[in-house]
Amino acid sequence: xxxxxxxxxxxxxxxxxxxxxxxxxxxxxxxxxxxxxxxxxxxxxxxxxxxxxxxxxxxxxxxxxxxxxxxxxxxxxxxxxxxxxxxxxxxxxxxxxxxxxxxxxxxxxxxxxxxxxxxxxxxxxxxxxxxxxxxxxxxxxxxxxxxxxxxxxxxxxxxxxxxxxxxxxxxxxxxxxxxxxxxxxxxxxxxxxxxxxxxxxxxxxxxxxxxxxxxxxxxxxxxxxxxxxxxxxxxxxxxxxxxxxxxxxxxxxxxxxxxxxxxxxxxxxxxxxxxxxxxxxxxxxxxxxxxxxxxxxxxxxxxxxxxxxxxxxxxxxxxxxxxxxxxxxxxxxxxxxxxxxxxxxxxxxxxxxxxxxxxxxxxxxxxxxxxxxxxxxxxxxxxxxxxxxxxxxxxxxxxxxxxxxxxxxxxxxxxxxxxxxxxxxxxxxxxxxxxxxxxxxxxxxxxxxx
Ligand code: ADP
Numbered sequence: 001x002x003x004x005x006x007x008x009x010x011x012x013x014x015x016x017x018x019x020x021x022x023x024x025x026x027x028x029x030x031x032x033x034x035x036x037x038x039x040x041x042x043x044x045x046x047x048x049x050x051x052x053x054x055x056x057x058x059x060x061x062x063x064x065x066x067x068x069x070x071x072x073x074x075x076x077x078x079x080x081x082x083x084x085x086x087x088x089x090x091x092x093x094x095x096x097x098x099x100x101x102x103x104x105x106x107x108x109x110x111x112x113x114x115x116x117x118x119x120x121x122x123x124x125x126x127x128x129x130x131x132x133x134x135x136x137x138x139x140x141x142x143x144x145x146x147x148x149x150x151x152x153x154x155x156x157x158x159x160x161x162x163x164x165x166x167x168x169x170x171x172x173x174x175x176x177x178x179x180x181x182x183x184x185x186x187x188x189x190x191x192x193x194x195x196x197x198x199x200x201x202x203x204x205x206x207x208x209x210x211x212x213x214x215x216x217x218x219x220x221x222x223x224x225x226x227x228x229x230x231x232x233x234x235x236x237x238x239x240x241x242x243x244x245x246x247x248x249x250x251x252x253x254x255x256x257x258x259x260x261x262x263x264x265x266x267x268x269x270x271x272x273x274x275x276x277x278x279x280x281x282x283x284x285x286x287x288x289x290x291x292x293x294x295x296x297x298x299x300x301x302x303x304x305x306x307x308x309x310x311x312x313x314x315x316x317x318x319x320x321x322x323x324x325x326x327x328x329x330x331x332x333x334x335x336x337x338x339x340x341x342x343x344x345x346x347x348x349x350x351x352x353x354x355x356x357x358x359x360x361x362x363x364x365x366x367x368x369x370x371x372x373x374x375x376x377x378x379x380x381x382x383x384x385x386x387x388x389x390x391x392x393x394x395x396x397x398x399x400x401x402x403x404x405x406x407x408x409x410x411x412x413x414x415x416x417x418x419x420x421x422x423x424x425x426x427x428x429x430x431x432x433x434x435x436x437x438x439x440x441x442x443x444x445x446x447x448x449x450x
Pocket of ligand 1: 203
């Protein structure tokens with residue numbers, strides 16, 4: 001087992017890694033930018049090292065500084081968290097060449113799943129259904145562009161092959177709008193990912209975003225856990241997740257879980273990852289992408305299974321074998337996670353950084369809060385706006401909704417705007433109560449601009 005883990009990240013996920021490492025008897029090293037000196041992960045870790053100025057490019061994305069910090073502190077492994085360098089093959093490669101274990105899958109697995117076209121081709125080969133789409137990248141010069149779109153059938157969606165975070169996507173309803181949408185998606189892809197390649201997919205109407213957590217060990221064993229439903233999104237970004245999904249039954253759960261396992265096996269997956277699917281109203285499911293890291297929403301799975309995914313991830317990276325099978329996993333109840341972001345939902349979710357004058361976390365039975373903020377903490381404008389995750393577990397979905405309502409009433413965040421009032425609204429929404437939730441839930445049922 002590792003002796004010391006450096007966490008190449010910040011905020012709540014850095015705190016989460018420190019907690020798991022400590023329970024495994026492993027020492028931790030926090031890294032931070034200048035402004036993050038007061039962040040909770042720095043206070044919680046055994047050691048901390050300032051690795052650079054505030055912009056992420058000069059600190060949390062600064063590979064030479066991070067590797068030096070690991071070498072100076074004597075860390076034998078690096079946990080990348082999510083975002084920043086978590087899916088960067090070059091970083092994984094540098095770690096390995098310096099004799100430091102990257103806590104994640106191999107460089108090859110990251111590479112294959114990182115490019116959406118390569119991943120789609122691999123999935124087709126592995127027998128996993130994918131959304132009908134173009135076999136490769138599309139450009140406005142393609143002589144068969146309109147023919148292809150017609151064959152796929154409007155509406156179509158143009159997506160960045162290197163995409164992430166809902167960026168570089170454009171829905172196209174008519175032929176007239178196609179070329180312009182491709183150019184716009186290319187421009188966004190170029191500025192966000194440094195790669196302008198885009199491809200075309202059928203736009204699935206009223207889809208459910210349903211994903212499966214998978215775990216793989218170095219002996220080739222892969223297990224899947226019950227699904228997470230992440231259909232409540234704003235601008236194609238997740239806002240609330242729950243498990244199990246109100247839309248799945250046992251037979252579809254098993255079918256999709258097995259497809260997720262095949263997806264992971266196709267890239268020899270080791271450690272924890274997530275296979276994302278879209279499910280249409282006829283309950284047909286399609287592979288969308290695989291995230292080769294721990295995800296923000298992992299706690300709902302931890303709550304309903306009792307499995308500590310961070311500890312599993314660290315143990316699997318250290319070469320341990322998986323100690324259970326998918327069929328051993330019991331669903332212990334229903335869990336919901338609300339992402340509390342420092343954003344103003346009434347002003348199109350613009351970021352709301354600044355000083356938190358009072359922070360009171362909810363507690364009591366069945367409530368978990370993962371956060372790095374506290375009263376007096378100043379949220380810097382440089383990074384992700386997530387400040388806390390409130391997770392509720394109860395025996396049934398209806399009880400979990402009631403529990404989340406009372407937790408959100410207990411939560412106090414003063415001095416900044418947050419998404420908490422929006423979550424409170426969702427918790428009392430009739431469509432949500434019925435489990436009638438697609439990715440267009442917010443505009444359709446909450447903001448009312450159908
Ligand atoms: P990213 O990598 O940017 O997160 P994803 O491929 O995971 O992109 O898609 C994010 C979200 O975009 C999905 O959850 C869904 O809401 C929407 N989306 C993506 N592809 C499609 C599609 N073919 N049809 C309908 N919605 C889609």
